[in-house]
Amino acid sequence: xxxxxxxxxxxxxxxxxxxxxxxxxxxxxxxxxxxxxxxxxxxxxxxxxxxxxxxxxxxxxxxxxxxxxxxxxxxxxxxxxxxxxxxxxxxxxxxxxxxxxxxxxxxxxxxxxxxxxxxxxxxxxxxxxxxxxxxxxxxxxxxxxxxxxxxxxxxxxxxxxxxxxxxxxxxxxxxxxxxxxxxxxxxxxxxxxxxxxxxxxxxxxxxxxxxxxxxxxxxxxxxxxxxxxxxxxxxxxxxxxxxxxxxxxxxxxxxxxxxxxxxxxxxxxxxxxxxxxxxxxxxxxxxxxxxxxxxxxxxxxxxxxxxxxxxxxxxxxxxxxxxxxxxxxxxxxxxxxxxxxxxxxxxxxxxxxxxxxxxxxxxxxxxxxxxxxxxxxxxxxxxxxxxxxxxxxxxxxxxxxxxxxxxxxxxxxxxxxxxxxxxxxxxxxxxxxxxxxxxxxxxxxxxxxxxxxxxxxxxxxxxxxxxxxxxxxxxxxxxxxxxxxxxxxxxxxxxxxxxxxxxxxxxxxxxxxxxxxxxxxxxxxxxxxxxxxxxxxxxxxxxxxxxxxxxxxxxxxxxxxxxxxxxxxxxxxxxxxxxxxxxxxxxxxxxxxxxxxxxxxxxxxxxxxxxxxxxxxxxxxxxxxxxxxxxxxxxxxxxxxxxxxxxxxxxxxxxxxx
Ligand code: WTA
Numbered sequence: 001x002x003x004x005x006x007x008x009x010x011x012x013x014x015x016x017x018x019x020x021x022x023x024x025x026x027x028x029x030x031x032x033x034x035x036x037x038x039x040x041x042x043x044x045x046x047x048x049x050x051x052x053x054x055x056x057x058x059x060x061x062x063x064x065x066x067x068x069x070x071x072x073x074x075x076x077x078x079x080x081x082x083x084x085x086x087x088x089x090x091x092x093x094x095x096x097x098x099x100x101x102x103x104x105x106x107x108x109x110x111x112x113x114x115x116x117x118x119x120x121x122x123x124x125x126x127x128x129x130x131x132x133x134x135x136x137x138x139x140x141x142x143x144x145x146x147x148x149x150x151x152x153x154x155x156x157x158x159x160x161x162x163x164x165x166x167x168x169x170x171x172x173x174x175x176x177x178x179x180x181x182x183x184x185x186x187x188x189x190x191x192x193x194x195x196x197x198x199x200x201x202x203x204x205x206x207x208x209x210x211x212x213x214x215x216x217x218x219x220x221x222x223x224x225x226x227x228x229x230x231x232x233x234x235x236x237x238x239x240x241x242x243x244x245x246x247x248x249x250x251x252x253x254x255x256x257x258x259x260x261x262x263x264x265x266x267x268x269x270x271x272x273x274x275x276x277x278x279x280x281x282x283x284x285x286x287x288x289x290x291x292x293x294x295x296x297x298x299x300x301x302x303x304x305x306x307x308x309x310x311x312x313x314x315x316x317x318x319x320x321x322x323x324x325x326x327x328x329x330x331x332x333x334x335x336x337x338x339x340x341x342x343x344x345x346x347x348x349x350x351x352x353x354x355x356x357x358x359x360x361x362x363x364x365x366x367x368x369x370x371x372x373x374x375x376x377x378x379x380x381x382x383x384x385x386x387x388x389x390x391x392x393x394x395x396x397x398x399x400x401x402x403x404x405x406x407x408x409x410x411x412x413x414x415x416x417x418x419x420x421x422x423x424x425x426x427x428x429x430x431x432x433x434x435x436x437x438x439x440x441x442x443x444x445x446x447x448x449x450x451x452x453x454x455x456x457x458x459x460x461x462x463x464x465x466x467x468x469x470x471x472x473x474x475x476x477x478x479x480x481x482x483x484x485x486x487x488x489x490x491x492x493x494x495x496x497x498x499x500x501x502x503x504x505x506x507x508x509x510x511x512x513x514x515x516x517x518x519x520x521x522x523x524x525x526x527x528x529x530x531x532x533x534x535x536x537x538x539x540x541x542x543x544x545x546x547x548x549x550x551x552x553x554x555x556x557x558x559x560x561x562x563x564x565x566x567x568x569x570x571x572x573x574x575x576x577x578x579x580x581x582x583x584x585x586x587x588x589x590x591x592x593x594x595x596x597x598x599x600x601x602x603x604x605x606x607x608x609x610x611x612x613x614x615x616x617x618x619x620x621x622x623x624x625x626x627x628x629x630x631x632x633x634x635x636x637x638x639x640x641x642x643x644x645x646x647x648x649x650x651x652x653x654x655x656x657x658x
Contacts, residue, residue, distance in 0.1 A: 014463040016472035016530055018514040019595040020447075020522075020542045022404050026411070027443045032393070032420055036305050036440020043302070043438075047454035054455050055294065055482050059083055062297040062334065063093050066263030069290070073480060078500040078507075079487065080480035082291030087263035090270060090289050091167035094333035095130055096261055098123045107338045110312070110361050111156050114203035114344025121156050123336070126163075129252065131259040134164040136251035140227045142195055144169030144264065147272065149193040149225075150319075151175045151184055151215055153202025154343045157231045157248060158319045159329050161197045162271075166289075167261055171269040173284070176320025177202060177209075178614050180636060181217035183282075187274050188222045190284055190489065195227045197248075201234025205345050208234040216241075266290030272489050273322055275428040276613075276637060283498070284489030285322075285428050291482030293334055295432040299453065300331030303422050304365045304394050305439040312391070314340035315367040316354070321615050322428040323398055326483075327367060331432075346372065351379040355387035362391040366414070367424075369399040371616035373406050373414075378554040380578045381413045389416060394439045396422040400617055401523045401541045403548035403556075407446035425449040425523055427509060429499065431483030434458065435521055447545060448520045456481055458521065460513050465503045472514040472539070474527060476506040512539050529620050531560030531568050538570070538599055540620060546594035547572060547601075550587060552580035557610045557618045558601065561627035571627040572601040573610055573647060603627075605650050609643045611635075626651055 033039050047054040052072040059065070069086030089096075098106065104124030111119040121129075142148060148165050150172050152158040158174070165172040173191045175184050188196065198215040201208045212230060216239070219225045230238065231248040240247075267288045274282040300306060304313065313332050317323035332339045340361050346354045354376075358366060376383065395415050402410075402423055411421055421444060425435040435458060437443075437450040444450060452458040460473040484507075488495040502508040512524035524530070524539035531538045540558040547556035555575040560568030574587060584604045592600045611619045614637065625632050626648055635641045 014537065015468060016512045016514065016524055016537045016539050018472045018516075019538065019599055020404075020545055021516075022445055022447055024404075025443050025445055026420070028420055028440050029418060031418070032305070033440045035307065038302060038305075038438050039440045041441070043454040051455050051457070051479060055082070058298045058455075059290065059294040059482070062301070063088060063290070063293060064097050065290075069266060073482075075480045077505065078496055080484055081267050082482045083266040083294070086266040086290055088266065088290055088293075089167065089261040089263050090293055090330070091130055091134075091163045092261035093293060094163060094166075094330060095123060095127045098336040099127050103336060106336070108333060109156050109159065110338065110340045112340065112342045112357055112361075113155075114206075114342075114348055119156060126160070128257065129160050130163045130167060132252045132255040132257060133160055133248075134167040134259040135255040136229075137164055137170065137195065138168060138259070139251075139255065140195055140229075140246075142168065142170050145269070146170045146195075147173055147191040147193040149173050149175060149184070149188050149191065149196045151177060151196060151198045151211060152231060152319070153177050153199055153204075153211070153233060154318055154341055155199070155202065155231065155233055156341065157199070159333070159341070162319070162325075162329055163333075166270060167259060169262070169264045169268055171271050173272040173274070174320055174325070175274070176318055176614060177211055178320070178639070181214040184214065184218040185221045186282065187284075188218060188225060190274075190282075191272055192224045194224060195229065196225050197229045197231070199231040199233045200238045201236040203234065203344055206348050208236050210234065210236050210238070212238040264289060267486070271325065273325065273428055283491070283494065286486040286489055287431050287483065288486050291484075292431050293330060295481060295483035296326045296331035297334040299433040299436075300327060300337075301335050302438055303424060303433050303436050303453070304367070304396065306335055306337060306365070308335055308337045311337060311364045311393070312340060312361050313337045313365045313367075314342075314358070314361070314363045316342065316372065317367075317369070317398075322431070326432055346375070347379075350383075352383040352386050355384045355389060358389055358392065359387040364391055364393045365396070366392055367396040367398065369616045370397050370402040370406055371400060371612060371618070373397065373402065373410050374548075374555040376413075377406060377409050378575060378578055381409075384413050389414060392416070392419050394422060395419050396424055398424045398426065398433075399615065401525055401545075402447055403545040404447035405545070405549045411446070420444065423447070423449045425521075429485040430477075430481070431485065434477070434481070445520055448516075448522045450520055452521075459506070460515050460521070461503065461506070465506070468515060470515055470517050472512060472524060472537075475509045475511045475513040475523070476503055477509065478506055512541075529559070531558075531570060533560065533568050533570060533598065534566045536598055542595060543570060543572065543591060543599050543601065546591045546599065547574055547587060549594055550582070550590045552576050552582045553587070555610060557620060557623055559620045559624045559627055561624060563602070569602040570599065571623070572604045573607050573623055574604055575607060575610060605647065607647050607650055609640070609646070611643045611647070612639045613637055614639045623647070
């Protein structure tokens, strides 16, 4: 890595500076290419000639349709409809057809509970349970078009509940089990859900966390819920309200076994998923059926180079996030894969739990978040070294930019320097992976998500909307894609305003990005986080990556705090690798050496942890508040609020380094 001058976009408008230069490259390994689904450019070439025709071919090849569509895509900015006139059943595509094809005995879900209990669910068993539960929902009055809320731990019943809704044309709205009763109530009210599916409790960090009491509290402040279904998992005592509450196992046992999978319109609402963004009330992102399932099946197959007969796929995300929707449930099951589902935290009973699971189930494809990887770095390479990870073939990341050194750590310690890494960029709104390497076809660079997938057109533009060819700017998408959001539930104005107003004719993702001289895309984080230091627009991601490239650093969060001299000053919060110690001055000089003295943090605080959202993203807004001495606003979305107290204490104790 070297210092590099910054480059502006071609359009002359302001952009984000490009500071970090990463020159390591990793071509697809020969052993992967030998069996890979894609080794050349044919998919890219086909999609470039005719993207709609390309998606139509994928829809036809990857899914079963009851009726074929009349129109591939009806695009009336900002609304798209895909496979118009086509009908299908999503649950049939994820379950029934695999059983009908003779693969009923194949494992759909290897479930591992946190206490160590296991449950194996075959496709035939999944079909049976989905049908019975779909009938149970119908008996409770759920009809096509209704909304059903799901508030569950990571257990097979979460997938069953989602598929049962899909089977009868009801839309689900999954709320992460770690969210409060207030968050659940807000989402139930916004969606006007009729039924809530929850559990007594689940297992987390060696204890039972109760869910039902929070569900009860939420239901008390809603008016639309008619029935509550309760899965027994935690074994904790719960109160059941007569007539309203039902045990899941009793409903399933009493339900009729057959529930035909009637076909629904390709544009039938499949789910709402609420995303909070940085401000304002959560947005109910709308996803529909045919286009969504086409693109999640396509990306799951090609991005992970899926060989469904032999692969064991493990995506560590919770079903409460879009990653859990698209790559725990819909993508893998549509492709007839075997998945691993794990209920608990990565450090129970020991810091090697994930690696024990990889070894136990022979996981071949592993998909996780950079935040988890940085935590593993902190815990040390000896944890994965305790286990045989040689079953792994392809490993992936999603959720945040991955710092090049974290990428290298993942490559060496998890991938055994043998597995390709797919760094996948996408959003709740995009529904499916948009920018990513293909394991057998793309030469990767640590920290770059590389190129848009076939059928996807991304462009980096400057402030004025002019395309940037080399350098930093704002990530936009220029063509509709099948799994794009269909809107924000109940708020079309906010939909237009949030995604389609900054640049006419383009989807604005809200992320900064840069293109290097080889055309590789590098994500630079949310544009709200970009700092302005002495007139230079510097991305937090690049300074964080420079810090993480120091051998003693595990994780860093960088924010711009207002500064009389420079407009904003760079403040860094740094977590060291286990047991390490390092003088602050050395870290500042390291950043200067890596990316230039302009980006040298004014102040660095060492801290044992960083504030994260419950989905694992660093909360820079809070750190900005700390740095600027403001009272902290809402901390309820934090995974662990005590982290902020600790950081505030240290900020008060540590003399600023200037
Ligand atoms: C960020 C998660 C860099 C980005 C699927 C995006 C990433 C937001 C990457 C969406 C990546 C996701 N590299 N940044 N590979 N993947 N992001 O809605 O800022 O939880 O806009 O969806 O995460 O987060 P969401």
